[in-house]
Structure formats: structure tokens, C-alpha cells
Amino acid sequence: MGRLSGFNVTLRQMFKPRLTTEYPKVKRHKPERQHGRHVLNRYEDGMEKCIGCELCAGVCPAHCIYVRGADNPVDDPVSPGERYGFVYEINYLRCIHCDLCVEACPTEAITETKLFEFSFTNRADAIYTKEELLVADDGRAQRMPWELWTGGEDDHTSAWMRATAAGGAAEYEGRVGWSGELGFGVRPPERGQSDLVPSQADTAPHFDESGPGH
Amino acid sequence: MSHLVAVDPLFNGSVSWSVLFVVVIKVVIAFVILLVSVMLYIWGMRKVIADMQNRIGPNRAGPYGVLQTLADGIKLFFKEQSIPTTADRPVFRLAPYLSIMPAFLMFCIVPIGGTVSILGHRTFLQVADLPVGALFILAMSGLGVYGVMLAGWSSGSKYPLLGAVRSTAQLLSYEAAFSLAILGVLIQAQSLSTHDIVTLQAWHTAASFVRDWFWVRALVPFGIFLIAATAETNHPPFDLVEAEQELVGGFNTEYTGIRFAIFFLAEFMNVITMSAIATTLFLGGPSGPGLGFLARANFVNVWLMPVLWFTAKVLALLFVTVWLRASLPRMRYDKLMALGWKYLIEIAILWVMVSAALVVGKDQHWNPVIVAPVSAAIAIVAFSGLYMAIPKAGEHVEEFH
Numbered sequence: 336m337g338r339l340s341g342f343n344v345t346l347r348q349m350f351k352p353r354l355t356t357e358y359p360k361v362k363r364h365k366p367e368r369q370h371g372r373h374v375l376n377r378y379e380d381g382m383e384k385c386i387g388c389e390l391c392a393g394v395c396p397a398h399c400i401y402v403r404g405a406d407n408p409v410d411d412p413v414s415p416g417e418r419y420g421f422v423y424e425i426n427y428l429r430c431i432h433c434d435l436c437v438e439a440c441p442t443e444a445i446t447e448t449k450l451f452e453f454s455f456t457n458r459a460d461a462i463y464t465k466e467e468l469l470v471a472d473d474g475r476a477q478r479m480p481w482e483l484w485t486g487g488e489d490d491h492t493s494a495w496m497r498a499t500a501a502g503g504a505a506e507y508e509g510r511v512g513w514s515g516e517l518g519f520g521v522r523p524p525e526r527g528q529s530d531l532v533p534s535q536a537d538t539a540p541h542f543d544e545s546g547p548g549h
Numbered sequence: 550m551s552h553l554v555a556v557d558p559l560f561n562g563s564v565s566w567s568v569l570f571v572v573v574i575k576v577v578i579a580f581v582i583l584l585v586s587v588m589l590y591i592w593g594m595r596k597v598i599a600d601m602q603n604r605i606g607p608n609r610a611g612p613y614g615v616l617q618t619l620a621d622g623i624k625l626f627f628k629e630q631s632i633p634t635t636a637d638r639p640v641f642r643l644a645p646y647l648s649i650m651p652a653f654l655m656f657c658i659v660p661i662g663g664t665v666s667i668l669g670h671r672t673f674l675q676v677a678d679l680p681v682g683a684l685f686i687l688a689m690s691g692l693g694v695y696g697v698m699l700a701g702w703s704s705g706s707k708y709p710l711l712g713a714v715r716s717t718a719q720l721l722s723y724e725a726a727f728s729l730a731i732l733g734v735l736i737q738a739q740s741l742s743t744h745d746i747v748t749l750q751a752w753h754t755a756a757s758f759v760r761d762w763f764w765v766r767a768l769v770p771f772g773i774f775l776i777a778a779t780a781e782t783n784h785p786p787f788d789l790v791e792a793e794q795e796l797v798g799g800f801n802t803e804y805t806g807i808r809f810a811i812f813f814l815a816e817f818m819n820v821i822t823m824s825a826i827a828t829t830l831f832l833g834g835p836s837g838p839g840l841g842f843l844a845r846a847n848f849v850n851v852w853l854m855p856v857l858w859f860t861a862k863v864l865a866l867l868f869v870t871v872w873l874r875a876s877l878p879r880m881r882y883d884k885l886m887a888l889g890w891k892y893l894i895e896i897a898i899l900w901v902m903v904s905a906a907l908v909v910g911k912d913q914h915w916n917p918v919i920v921a922p923v924s925a926a927i928a929i930v931a932f933s934g935l936y937m938a939i940p941k942a943g944e945h946v947e948e949f950h
Binding site for chain 2: 341342344345346348349351353354355357
């Protein structure tokens with residue numbers, strides 16, 4: 336074919352199946368550790384986990400987190416211990432969902448849900464305050480009117496930590512090294528990484544195949 | 550007047566109001582067909598290219614995204630139309646229409662069906678059958694250059710001017726090869742009227758596909774026509790006019806809103822018209838086998854089948870242009886010029902001379918086995934003489950392979 340072989344290439348493509356997922360109609364399965372909108376977790380007794388240490392704000396590459404710590408009121412403490420975060424804001428116009436804040440947090444106070452479908456029409460909505468980020472009394476993320484929760488986004492909010500040891504050391508794999516959460520208690524470890532046999536790993540991400548429509 | 554449209558039986562009697570009405574209907578229908586087919590072609594082109602690139606393509610507006618072009622058109626219609634302060638305003642406003650008019654007028658002489666009866670008048674299914682139809686094609690494709698050239702010039706801006714200069718050079722260069730390719734058919738048909746050309750290619754038996762249609766008897770002109778027509782319509786791989794990466798869009802850089810849309814429309818209208826003309830000249834136009842089990846005078850055989858055959862042939866050619874668009878990278882400018890001037894024109898002239906000699910020789914009862922090589926030899930000797938007479942530039946220009 337020589338010079339004309341390019342025509343064959345383009346023609347052959349016509350009969351191949353499309354790989355495009357037609358997003359709003361067909362939604363792909365969200366990976367277990369997808370980085371989405373944050374939540375501020377609470378202990379089983381309802382106390383906030385955040386201690387206002389500002390490590391998340393310090394590590395944030397986009398400078399989108401603003402934290403102010405304060406001493407706990409003696410008669411009505413907000414978190415166990417000395418300090419709590421009395422201001423906690425995340426600016427989602429700047430957040431790049433890198434998850435560094437989650438890694439930095441010493442008390443597992445901030446984690447990410449898998450929610451990424453949220454769009455706001457003004458700046459005030461884009462800046463999530465502590466009241467909006469805190470989990471509700473059932474331990475689940477609060478749902479803002481502009482967020483699209485399709486289900487399952489906040490099921491395993493901090494699952495990335497439970498999958499293996501908190502410190503990542505192999506000898507702690509499968510051992511509980513985390514505190515309980517409001518509404519869920521102390522969650523058991525899901526599975527060790529060494530349980531992942533290759534066949535499971537291959538089939539792990541599954542797609543909603545409702546046909547390559549076009 | 551009677552000379553211009555003599556052959557159409559519509560004008561055999563006196564020109565009455567109903568005859569005028571038929572003419573108006575034909576003009577309106579032709580215009581609507583062309584506009585709608587441009588809309589569908591742009592959609593189809595995007596879909597096919599998407600298929601060839603393993604994408605989905607437009608699929609939002611209407612079923613299968615078929616209304617995408619309409620949506621784009623409506624959007625452009627309501628956009629602001631800005632005119633640069635340095636622009637020559639009247640010319641700037643005029644240029645889009647200069648670009649679209651020839652595209653439409655060229656379509657007017659294309660027969661899209663057989664001879665039918667409308668309101669009791671027998672008439673050809675084409676807007677006008679000019680005795681000089683083929684020359685009209687050349688005239689209109691030449692006029693199309695003005696739209697592009699004036700648009701670039703009147704914008705008062707650098708890039709449009711560069712784009713216009715490029716395109717004018719390109720269009721004029723390929724006009725020669727284009728004309729010579731048409732000449733290849735005219736020598737065979739011995740008529741300039743598109744209706745005559747189509748009648749000569751009428752479908753008698755299955756052998757008509759090879760024997761009567763001109764694509765075999767003018768095989769080389771057919772190829773040259775397709776290449777030259779692609780270049781004339783600024784379609785890839787000859788889309789240097791709007792080389793986005795180099796010219797910020799080319800001659801239409803300064804155009805916005807509906808004026809930009811008209812240029813766009815003209816470009817794709819030209820593609821459809823060129824395909825229609827290639828169908829008319831080389832592929833028998835509306836001729837093709839009718840449905841044998843129906844009477845020859847049946848509505849389906851008289852009206853429907855010719856139109857269907859015409860549409861099918863045009864669609865096949867349009868698919869080829871889209872295929873080219875998806876497959877080939879843009880040519881370098883010097884290679885474009887080399888292809889036009891050094892190869893297409895020479896081959897076309899050679900073909901025209903030999904086939905003209907053969908046609909004359911047939912009348913004179915000369916032996917074609919002798920006529921063909923002798924005329925080819927004369928042509929090649931003449932070429933060589935010309936080639937040696939023209940002084941070469943100092944450096945070696947890389948040739949098109």
C-alpha cells in the first residue's frame with residue numbers, strides 16, 4: 336500500500352468500538368480512594384477530631400485551607416485534648432485535591448469523600464466553612480444543594496487508611512491503628528494489600544457498560 | 550434568451566405565469582436543498598471523522614447530533630459582528646456574499662434528476678441548462694476566488710492578507726488543472742451543456758457503467774478533477790488557506806458572527822457543488838438502473854430513482870473528501886504548487902491532446918494505434934522544449950514525490 340496505507344488506518348477505525356464513556360449519561364465507577372470533597376470527621380461520642388494544628392494548611396500546595404486553632408472551652412470542650420479548630424475553611428476554587436492535607440493530619444480529622452460533582456455559582460458557596468465540612472450526626476457528609484450525590488461517595492471516607500497500616504509498614508498490615516468514627520465506630524481493616532491477587536487487581540475497576548452509544 | 554435555455558422543454562411554448570412559477574419553485578428548492586445538505590454534510594463529516602478517529606462526535610443537539618450545525622449557525626447568528634477599524638467596510642461586508650453566490654450558482658446547472666412533469670410542464674430537474682454549462686462552472690469557480698481575496702484584503706490585517714494571498718495563488722494554480730480536467734470530458738461529450746453530458750451517460754445496460762459513463766473514457770481527468778476540486782474547495786490536504794496553526798484562521802480571521810458563518814457555509818457548499826459536478830461530468834449524474842419490475846414511466850422510475858442515484862453518487866464522493874480530510878496531513882506550500890504546476894497541468898494537457906487527436910482521428914478514419922503514440926510523442930517533445938527553455942532557479946527545489 337505504501338503511501339496509501341494511511342487511508343486503511345482511518346477506515347479501519349470506523350469499525351472499532353468506541354471507548355468514550357458518555358459522562359453525564361453513563362458514569363464510571365469511582366475508585367475507592369478517589370480524591371473528592373473533604374469532610375471533617377468526628378469521634379464516636381460526637382467530639383471533633385480536628386485539633387487546630389494547622390498542619391493541613393501548612394502542607395497545602397494551593398494554600399486553600401485556612402485554620403485557626405483555639406483552646407477548648409473548659410466546661411464544653413469541642414475536641415478531646417487542649418485545642419480545637421475554631422475556624423476551618425477550604426476554598427474549592429483553589430483546591431487541587433492532592434490529598435496532602437489528609438496525609439498530614441495527625442488525628443484523621445480531615446479525609447476526602449469521592450464526590451467531585453459539585454459546582455457553585457458564587458464565591459461564598461465555593462469556600463466551605465467548618466459547619467459545612469463537619470460530618471452530620473449520622474457520621475455522613477452534609478449535602479449542600481449544589482452538590483450531586485449519586486450514592487456511595489462517602490461510604491468509605493477514610494478507607495484509604497484502613498486498607499493497610501496507617502504508617503504504611505508491612506508488619507502492621509491488617510491491624511487496626513485508627514480511632515473510631517461517629518456513626519461507624521472503629522472500622523475494621525478492609526484487606527491487606529498482600530491479599531490482592533493479580534486477577535482481582537485486574538478486575539477491580541469496573542465500568543458501567545451501557546453500550547458504546549453514538 | 551431562447552438560445553440560453555433552448556433545450557429545456559419548459560421553454561418550448563410561450564413563457565406563461567405557470568412556467569415562471571415552475572422556475573421559481575426550482576430555484577427555491579435548489580437553494581433549500583443546498584442549505585440543508587450543507588447542514589447535513591457538516592454533521593456527517595464530523596461524525597465520520599469522529600468515527601475514523603475513534604471518537605463519538607457531535608451527539609447532543611437532536612438525534613445523533615444532527616442539529617449540531619443548526620445550533621452552531623443560530624449561535625453565530627446572534628453573535629456580535631465586529632469590523633476592524635482598519636477594514637475597508639463596504640468590501641468587508643460584501644466579501645462573504647461574493648464567496649457564497651458562485652457556490653450556489655454553480656449548483657444551478659447540475660441536473661439532479663431526469664425529465665419530469667411539473668404542473669403540466671415537461672422540464673429538466675435542474676435549475677438551468679446553459680448551452681455553455683461547463684464554461685459556467687469554470688467562470689463561477691473563478692469568481693469564488695474574489696470572495697476569499699477581497700475578504701483578506703479588506704480586513705486591514707496581516708494574517709488575513711497572507712491567507713488571502715496564499716489562497717488566491719492556490720486557487721488560480723489549480724484552476725488550470727481543473728479546467729483541463731473538465732476539457733477531458735468535453736472532448737468526449739462534444740457538448741458544453743450539462744444536460745447533454747448527462748444524457749450521453751444514460752443507463753442502458755450494466756455495461757453503461759464502464760462504457761457510457763465518462764469516468765473510464767476520461768479516467769486521468771477524473772483523478773485530476775478530484776485532486777483539483779479538493780484544492781479549489783480548500784479541503785484537506787490542501788487547506789493551506791486556513792492553516793490554523795500558521796495563519797490564525799487565514800483569510801477569515803477578522804470575521805465574526807454570521808459573516809464568518811457565511812464563509813463557512815460557502816466552503817462546504819463548494820464541496821457539495823464540486824461533488825455534484827464530478828458526478829455530473831464523470832459518473833453519469835442521475836443515470837442508473839431503474840426498478841425493472843415497475844413501468845418505465847412509473848413515478849418511481851421517472852422521479853425517484855434518478856434523484857436517488859444522483860444523491861448516492863454525491864454522497865460517495867463526499868465520503869471520499871471526508872476520508873481525505875481524516876487521513877492526510879496538510880501539504881507544504883511549495884509541494885502544493887509543485888503538484889499543481891509540474892504534474893497535474895502537464896498530465897492533463899497530455900491527456901487532452903491525445904484524446905483530442907483520437908477523437909479527430911476517429912472522424913478522419915485514422916488508425917488510433919498510430920495516432921495515440923504520435924500525438925503523445927509530439928506533446929512530450931513540446932514539453933521537453935519548454936522545460937529546457939525555462940531558466941531554472943539556482944538552488945534545487947525538492948520535487949513532489
